[in-house]
Amino acid sequence: xxxxxxxxxxxxxxxxxxxxxxxxxxxxxxxxxxxxxxxxxxxxxxxxxxxxxxxxxxxxxxxxxxxxxxxxxxxxxxxxxxxxxxxxxxxxxxxxxxxxxxxxxxxxxxxxxxxxxxxxxxxxxxxxxxxxxxxxxxxxxxxxxxxxxxxxxxxxxxxxxxxxxxxxxxxxxxxxxxxxxxxxxxxxxxxxxxxxxxxxxxxxxxxxxxxxxxxxxxxxxxxxxxxxxxxxxxxxxxxxxxxxxxxxxxxxxxxxxxxxxxxxxxxxxxxxxxxxxxxxxxxxxxxxxxxxxxxxxxxxxxxxxxxxxxxxxxxxxxxxxxxxxxxxxxxxxxxxxxxxxxxxxxxxxxxxxxxxxxxxxxxxxxxxxxxxxxxxxxxxxxxxxxxxxxxxxxxxxxxxxxxxxxxxxxxxxxxxxxxxxxxxxxxxxxxxxxxxxxxxxxxxxxxxxxxxxxxxxxxxxx
Amino acid sequence: xxxxxxxxxxxxxxxxxxxxxxxxxxxxxxxxxxxxxxxxxxxxxxxxxxxxxxxxxxxxxxxxxxxxxxxxxxxxxxxxxxxxxxxxxxxxxxxxxxxxxxxxxxxxxxxxxxxxxxxxxxxxxxxxxxxxxxxxxxxxxxxxxxxxxxxxxxxxxxxxxxxxxxxxxxxxxxxxxxxxxxxxxxxxxxxxxxxxxxxxxxxxxxxxxxxxxxxxxxxxxxxx
Numbered sequence: 001x002x003x004x005x006x007x008x009x010x011x012x013x014x015x016x017x018x019x020x021x022x023x024x025x026x027x028x029x030x031x032x033x034x035x036x037x038x039x040x041x042x043x044x045x046x047x048x049x050x051x052x053x054x055x056x057x058x059x060x061x062x063x064x065x066x067x068x069x070x071x072x073x074x075x076x077x078x079x080x081x082x083x084x085x086x087x088x089x090x091x092x093x094x095x096x097x098x099x100x101x102x103x104x105x106x107x108x109x110x111x112x113x114x115x116x117x118x119x120x121x122x123x124x125x126x127x128x129x130x131x132x133x134x135x136x137x138x139x140x141x142x143x144x145x146x147x148x149x150x151x152x153x154x155x156x157x158x159x160x161x162x163x164x165x166x167x168x169x170x171x172x173x174x175x176x177x178x179x180x181x182x183x184x185x186x187x188x189x190x191x192x193x194x195x196x197x198x199x200x201x202x203x204x205x206x207x208x209x210x211x212x213x214x215x216x217x218x219x220x221x222x223x224x225x226x227x228x229x230x231x232x233x234x235x236x237x238x239x240x241x242x243x244x245x246x247x248x249x250x251x252x253x254x255x256x257x258x259x260x261x262x263x264x265x266x267x268x269x270x271x272x273x274x275x276x277x278x279x280x281x282x283x284x285x286x287x288x289x290x291x292x293x294x295x296x297x298x299x300x301x302x303x304x305x306x307x308x309x310x311x312x313x314x315x316x317x318x319x320x321x322x323x324x325x326x327x328x329x330x331x332x333x334x335x336x337x338x339x340x341x342x343x344x345x346x347x348x349x350x351x352x353x354x355x356x357x358x359x360x361x362x363x364x365x366x367x368x369x370x371x372x373x374x375x376x377x378x379x380x381x382x383x384x385x386x387x388x389x390x391x392x393x394x395x396x397x398x399x400x401x402x403x404x405x406x407x408x409x410x411x412x413x414x415x416x417x418x419x420x421x422x423x424x425x426x427x428x429x430x431x432x433x434x435x436x437x438x439x440x441x442x443x444x445x446x447x448x449x450x451x452x453x454x455x456x457x458x459x460x461x462x
Numbered sequence: 463x464x465x466x467x468x469x470x471x472x473x474x475x476x477x478x479x480x481x482x483x484x485x486x487x488x489x490x491x492x493x494x495x496x497x498x499x500x501x502x503x504x505x506x507x508x509x510x511x512x513x514x515x516x517x518x519x520x521x522x523x524x525x526x527x528x529x530x531x532x533x534x535x536x537x538x539x540x541x542x543x544x545x546x547x548x549x550x551x552x553x554x555x556x557x558x559x560x561x562x563x564x565x566x567x568x569x570x571x572x573x574x575x576x577x578x579x580x581x582x583x584x585x586x587x588x589x590x591x592x593x594x595x596x597x598x599x600x601x602x603x604x605x606x607x608x609x610x611x612x613x614x615x616x617x618x619x620x621x622x623x624x625x626x627x628x629x630x631x632x633x634x635x636x637x638x639x640x641x642x643x644x645x646x647x648x649x650x651x652x653x654x655x656x657x658x659x660x661x662x663x664x665x666x667x668x669x670x671x672x673x674x675x676x677x678x679x680x681x682x683x684x685x686x
Contacts, residue, residue, distance in 0.1 A: 001574070005573070005575070012563075015562075085483070347538070356556065361571070362571070362575065363519070364517070365547060365575060366543055366544065366546055366548070366622075367547075370539075370540055371575050456514035456520040457520075459558060460514075
C-alpha cells in the first residue's frame, strides 16, 4: 500500500473513531509517562550520586585491616602496612585496568592556617592529615588541567628564607639543606565532602557563611601556611619544623575526604625528609581505574590475592541499589503498558468487528491481506507514537513539578542536586519505542484476524 | 484469445457442523470478452457464491476458475488482490458504500489499494458523470436515493476501467423504475466499450436484455 493512501485511511480513522482511539492511547500515554519518569529519575539520581558523590569506574584498594599491627604493635616497633611498588605493577597488569595510581599518605605531622584574603578571616586546623596523588589522575577534572603539579618542576632562584623570594612565593628549603629554591605555593586539592561538611555543619556552628563549591575559586586566591614536621600531637623525630605556602586549586573526589591532597612528588620529598627513603614507596592505598565498572570484581579478586581490600564499596552498593529500584519502578511501568496493550487489543477487536464489512469491501476492491494488516498496524503505531509523545510530555511536566517541590519543600541536604531527573535522548527514544511496541503487540492479533476476514461471506452479510 | 471467464467443474460445499450443503455442483461456464451474461436463479440458488468464486473472493471450491487465463486458486493473495483490483469491478445488491464518505470519496476507494491510478480524482469525477451523478461528487452517500447510491457503486466499479464487471443483484434493492434506469446504464456502458458483464439477477428484464443467460438451479447450471 502506498504511503499517501495509508495516511488517507489513518486520517479517516481518526475522524471516525477519534474518541475510542484516544481512550486506547491514554493507557499508552500513562504507561510511557511512568516509564520515562522512573527511568529519568533513576538516571538523574544516579547522575547526582555517581560522579558527584561516588565514582564507579574506579576502586581504591588498601592493605587488609588484619595486616594492621594496631597500637600495641606500633609501640613494639611494627610498621604500618603499606603497598609496595611490585603490587602496583601487578594490579596494572589486570585485564581492563587503565591506570593504577598509588597514594602516599603524609609520613609527617602537619597543620595549616590561612585564607583570610578570600574568607575574611583565617581558618585552619591544628592537625592536617594528607596524602599525595599523581597529578595525571586529576588533570582532566581541573581548570586549567595542569594547575595541580609539583611547583619545583620549575624552581625559582636559590634562597635561605621566604623574604628573599617573590611576595607570593616561599623558600622551599628541606631540613638538612643549606640552600633552598623559591617556589610557588604548593597546589592542594580538597574533597567535596569537606566543603559540604564545612557548609552544612561547621559554618552554621561558628556563624560563618557557607563557602559553597563556587567559592573554591575564591579560595584559590588565598594562600595558606602549612607547617610541616610538627602538629598538635607533637613533632617529627627527624627533620626540622618548617612552613610552606599552599593554595587550594580545586575539588576532587580523588582527594582525601578529611585532609589535604598534594601532588605525589611533593609528598615523596616531604616523606623522604621526615621519615626516610622507605616511606617514599610505601603506598597507603592504590586507586585503580578500569575501562568499565564491570571490571571491578576482577580487580578486587586480584587485590585480595595481593593482601588488599576495597577501601570503600559505597559506589558499587549505591549503583546496584539505584539500578534495582529503577528496575522495580520500570516493572510497574511495564505492567501499565501491558494493560494499555490489552486495552488496545480490545479496542482493535471491537473496531475490526464493527468494520468487518468495510474490510471485506476493501478486499473486494483490491486490498490484499497484507494491506489490511499494514493499515491496522499503522493505526496502532500512530496511537503508540501519539500516546508515547504525550506520555513523554507528561513525564517532563511531572519531573519539573517534582523538582520544584524538591527545591521549595525539601530541606537543604548535602549534595542536593538542582534536578533529580535526567532526560537524555536515549530515554525519549526508548520510551517512544516501547510505547509503539506495546501498541503494536496489542493490535497484532486483531489485525491478523481482520486480514483473514472472508470477503464473500462478510459482504453477503454472514 | 483466452476467454474472460472459464469455469470447469466447480463445486462449493458449505459445512456447518455435521450439516453439509452443496451450493455449487459441478458448474462449468465460459464467458467471452464483450459478452453480457446473466445468471438467473431463485434466492439461495448459488448465484452470489458463483460470482464470489469468479471474482476470487472465495477460493474454497473444487474445480478450476480461470480469469483471463489465470487460475485463481493458484495465485498468491497479494498478486490475486492486485489482479482483482485491476481487472474486476464489483457491483453489489446492497451497494456497500461507506456512509462516512462522500460520493467521490467512495468512488476513489479502489485507488487506495494496489497500483496507483493516474489522475484518480479526475477519473472518479468522470465516472460519476458517466453514471449521471455529475455535480453530486461531494454529497454524502446518506443523502442520496437508492438508485443514486447504486450509481455511485457502479462508478466505483468503473474507476480502474476493469475489463470485467461482476454484478450481484444490482437492482435487487431498487424499485422498478430505478431498476430500469440502472439496466439502461448497464446497456449503455456495454455498448460504449468492450467491458464484459456477468450479472447475477432474478430480474427478468435484465435477463432479457443480456446477450446470454444461464440458469442456476440448486447449484447446477443450465443454459437457456
